[in-house]
Amino acid sequence: MNAVEIQELKKTFDGENYVLKGLNLQIEKGNIACIIGFSGTGKSVLLKHLLGLYKPSSGVISILGKNIADLQDSEMSSFRCNFGVLFQDAALFDDMSTLENVMFPINEYRKDLSYKERKELASAKLDQVGLGKEHFNKLPSQVSGGMRKRVGLARAIALDPDIILYDEPTTGLDPIMTEMVDDLILSTHRSRTGITSIVITHDLHAAFRLGDEIAMLDKGKVLLKGTAEDFFNTDIDLVKRFVEKGVKKT
Numbered sequence: 001m002n003a004v005e006i007q008e009l010k011k012t013f014d015g016e017n018y019v020l021k022g023l024n025l026q027i028e029k030g031n032i033a034c035i036i037g038f039s040g041t042g043k044s045v046l047l048k049h050l051l052g053l054y055k056p057s058s059g060v061i062s063i064l065g066k067n068i069a070d071l072q073d074s075e076m077s078s079f080r081c082n083f084g085v086l087f088q089d090a091a092l093f094d095d096m097s098t099l100e101n102v103m104f105p106i107n108e109y110r111k112d113l114s115y116k117e118r119k120e121l122a123s124a125k126l127d128q129v130g131l132g133k134e135h136f137n138k139l140p141s142q143v144s145g146g147m148r149k150r151v152g153l154a155r156a157i158a159l160d161p162d163i164i165l166y167d168e169p170t171t172g173l174d175p176i177m178t179e180m181v182d183d184l185i186l187s188t189h190r191s192r193t194g195i196t197s198i199v200i201t202h203d204l205h206a207a208f209r210l211g212d213e214i215a216m217l218d219k220g221k222v223l224l225k226g227t228a229e230d231f232f233n234t235d236i237d238l239v240k241r242f243v244e245k246g247v248k249k250t
Contacts, residue, residue: 002062003029003163003196004050009059011045011220019045021220022059027213032189032197034211036204038242041217043200047167050198051083052076064162081109084161088168090152092140098151099136102126105158125154128191129184146177153184157191164188166199170206182206204246216242 004027011020020042027033035043048054049061052068061068064082071079092101102122110118126136129150140148149169156164166185170178189197201207207214208228215225216239224231224239231243
């Protein structure tokens with residue numbers, strides 16, 4: 001069963017120039033899928049389509065069996081409970097403590113729980129990603145970059161989503177921090193059966209280490225989709241050059 005099925009997805013913002021040009025992609029439920037590609041190939045635009053922030057100019061986006069383009073705004077808002085997102089810079093609220101940041105989506109969507117239960121749930125998620133209790137009441141500015149990543153991930157999994165999206169999770173990080181984030185992604189993915197993880201990344205080492213399936217975008221389409229071995233063995237010149245430069249650089 002596929003968690004994501006995209007058919008002939010096209011997107012234009014001005015009616016003439018297309019960012020996505022008939023993109024086709026399937027992501028199997030329970031897999032880690034890595035989306036790679038040069039800058040400007042449509043990765044961020046694809047991510048925003050998956051979250052329902054952009055509507056397709058044409059084509060179909062089916063997520064967990066629903067064509068999300070057909071959902072009304074209120075329906076899409078509720079459907080987003082199926083997603084968790086770890087943003088590139090964690091995107092925490094500066095004036096909230098780490099615990100309050102994780103409680104934010106819980107407060108919004110789990111009004112059936114008491115305040116105590118919501119706080120306990122947020123604490124459990126922070127514990128799951130390895131943040132010590134001594135940091136729960138600190139502001140984001142008072143903890144390290146690695147800790148902010150952990151808080152961002154705890155917030156992303158706060159509602160036990162079926163799909164977790166990672167937007168360039170290791171950009172700008174040193175090798176030690178990159179490995180820590182990669183390990184967090186793996187441990188989070190393995191924490192519950194059936195989770196689908198989608199990682200938008202420039203980091204080929206991470207993509208080849210994490211990805212059950214890897215898709216490379218070029219000119220608004222999927223140029224190649226397969227395993228790490230498929231990428232190393234491909235005859236497609238652009239893919240070969242991308243892999244060679246990416247692996248050498250890292």
